[in-house]
Amino acid sequence: MVAALLLGACSEGSKKAATATSGSDETGGSLDLPEPTTEMDFDSATSLAAAEAEIATVNELRVDAGIADLLDPVGDAVLADVDLARTEFAESQLPLMVTELGVVLDAGDAEPSGLLRPLQSSTPPGQGWTGSLVGQASTTTTMSMAIMTVLVERADETNEGRVDRNETYRKEPAAGYEETINIHHQMSVRTxxxxxxxxxxxxxxDTLSKDGTPVATLVGSGRGEFELNACPDEGGIGAGTYQLTWTEELTRNGSTGAGTAYSVSAPFRIVVGDDARIQRIESTQSYARGAHGPGTPGGSPSGPFDWGVTATIPVTYSRDGTRSANYDAESHQSNNATDSQIVGVMIGNAMVDHFLLEMARNAESLWRSGKCIELTTDEESRDVDPGEVVEFDVTSKGKFDGAEIAAPIVATLDGPKTVDPAGRAQDPPAHVKYTAGSEPEELGKVKVEQTSRRGIGRKTLEFKVKKRDLQIAISVDYTATGGLAQVVGHIDLPPTALQRAAESGTYIATEAIAHITATLSLPEFCTMTVDEDVVLTITLDPTTTEETVTMNVQPDVGASENVSVCGVVSLPSISVFGLDVWAFSLVSKAVIIGEATTVPSSTPALVATSIITITERENP
Structure with a gap:
């Protein structure tokens, strides 16, 4: 009958109605069910508490089946040995198993999973928490699954693994008795x-022998499964399933055995709000529990029994900490069960509560981390010119289903200079305009973000102002006049490196070598020519406008030797051949970077056409 109930095959004739009234006793009547609405701290639920609840359920069923009494006088010791072996297995093997599966047992995983927190306990192994690395006193399906739920936060990564372990332990529960306990544990994950x-x-x-003769065998078998679509669908739903079964069967040589079983099946839906936060979790939970055995004279139970209970209960968990369960008159089926056994099934849900809430929180961490939504831009991170304007569009889609997401997108800026619109929501495709700063190596981070019931999508574009290594080339044709004298000349400065002054942002060439060819004519006196190199100091001051980036070119002609002009007077050659007048004519003239800029100069003393080219050096 236990097996039939666990499979949901209870007949209509065995149905026993439950009403939500109180005051029942063990003999029948109305059931003392819990309040349908209770308070539960959503954010403090842990799988550690779920594992504790599973152990409590196993121990309750052992009592119901009278297993310890059937193994008298060593029953309590045998059960303690089984639990101790599971403890030893968990502490020695689970860290190795989960490491093989890619679950890192460190502080980063400790807080989300709640499994690895150091626990201080004086409780002996097999009876409570041990304070071990794993932090759990028995190998339970809930604990093992809870460790694996950490991988929900990595559901965007493709990963698959399976590990198996077998260990044998030998115990002596009392003089003349021996136990051989074999434990097999298998874990598999896929993301x-x-x-x-x-x-x-x-x-x-667990095979129990006395003086070398087999006495009894206790076989425990558990299976747990979970599956979750951790990225919410277009309706903001993350759907999943959770199932757990456990059986323990005692066989005795020459005598009737006993057994227990329980199972939980809980399909669930995580409902996500427009703020990408969990609003509630909806679950229809089916429970089954039962036990059978001969009983023992003077024990509890004292005679043969075979009972089972199944219950189906819709449960909703709200983000505000409310747990609502629908305990109605048709929520259970039972056979030969007492009222307390029926109620025990209907309220025995702590392992489900804690497990679902923690798994949902891990999923929320995933979809709020940007791993479920893909924001696409038609620009990517790159180096930019000072003051450059970068415009781009932003669209959004589900990373794995490719469905477009229509929720608003917001752009913000970290660093210089401006982003428009800043902090204002736009429906996709969102248009963003970024204006870079003016200083080399300034970094602007444009962050675009979309928040919806499908999660949070994030993308950051980094625009770094180029560190400019510039060079300058100048070609000049000019005519200078002064009194009766006239100079017609040409100046040529080949591409010359400029060094940037870090603090001021200016560029300078202190020993630029230019070549001058010129002819001086002094009517009725003489004609002179020059063909020589001259040293220039050239300073460039950056000027940034909304449209372009320019440099103010400021040549400074250094000192030169005096020359004899027509044998009459000795003067510096820079004056004689008009270089100082030309240099002065260029002060504060703006030159566009990257273009050959023609700068005309026309004064009573000088008519010149200067072609100035400022470019970036490819191999500074």
Whole structure:
């Protein structure tokens, strides 16, 4: 009958109605069910508490089946040995198993999973928490699955793994008795495309002998499974399933055995709001529990029994900490069960509560981290010119289903200079305009973000103002006049490197070598020519406008030797051949970087055409 109930095959004739009134006793009547609405701290639920609830359920069923009494006088010791073996297995093998599966047991995983927190406890192993690395006193399906739920936060990564372990332990529960306990544990996980699944199978076989003769065998078998689409769909739903079964069967040589079983099946839906936060979790939870055995004279139970209960209960968990369960008159089926056993099934949901809430929180971490939504821009991070304007559009889609997401997109800026619109929501495709700063190596980070019931999508574009290594070339044709004298000349400065002054932002060439060819004519006196190199100091001051970036070119002609002009007077050659007049004519003339800029000069003393080219050096 236990097996039939666990499979949901209870007949209509065995149905026993439950009403939400109080005052029942063990003999029938109305059931003392819990309040349908209770307070539950959403953010403090842990899988550690879920594992504790599973252990409590196993121990309750052992009492219901009278297993310890059937193994008298060593029953309590045998059960303690089984639990101790599971503890030893968990502490020695689980860290190795989960490491093989890619679950890192460090502080980063400790807080989300709640499993690895150091625990201080004086409780002996097998009876409570041990304070071990794993922090759990028994190998339970809930604990193993909870460790794997950490991988929900990596559901965007493709990963698959399976590990198996078998260990044998030998115990002596009392003089003349020996136990051989074999434990088999298998864990498998698969993640990718926003999905995460995990399966745990646990088996333990405890063979008890007295003076070398087999007396009894206690076989435990557990299986747990979960599956979750951790990236919400277009309706803001993350759907999943959770199932857990456990059986323990005692066989005795020459005598009737006993057994227990329980199972939980809880399909669930995580409902996400427009703020990408969990609004509630909806779950229809089916429970089954039962036990059978001969009983023992003077024990509890004292005679043969075979009972089972199944219950189906819709449950909703709200973000505000409210747990609402619908305990109605048709929520359970039972056979030969007492009222307390029926109620025990209907309220025995702590392992489900804590497990679902923690798994949902891990999923929320995933979809709020930007891993479920892909923001696409028609620009990418790159180096920019000072003051450059970069415009781009932003669109959004589900990373794994490719569905467009229509929620607003917001752009913000970290660093210089401006982004428009800043902090204002736009429906996709969102148009963003970024204006870079003026200083070399200034970094502007444009962050675009979309928040919706499908999660949060994020993308950051980094625009760095180029560190400019410039060079300048000048070609000049000019005519200078002064009194009766006239100079017609040409100046040529080949591409010459400029050095940037870090503090001022100016560029300078202190020893630029230019070549001058010129002819001086002094009517009725003489004609002179020059063909020589001259040293120039050239300073460039940056000027940035909304349209372009320019440099103010300021040549400074250094000192030169005096020359004899027509044998009459001795003067510096820079004056004689008009270089100082030309240099002065260029002060504060703006030159566009990257273009050959023609700068005309026309004064009573000088008519000149200067072609100035400022470019970036490819190999500074």
């Amino acid at each position: 990718g495309q926003g999905h995460a699944t995990g399966t745990v199978q646990i088996g333990s076989t």
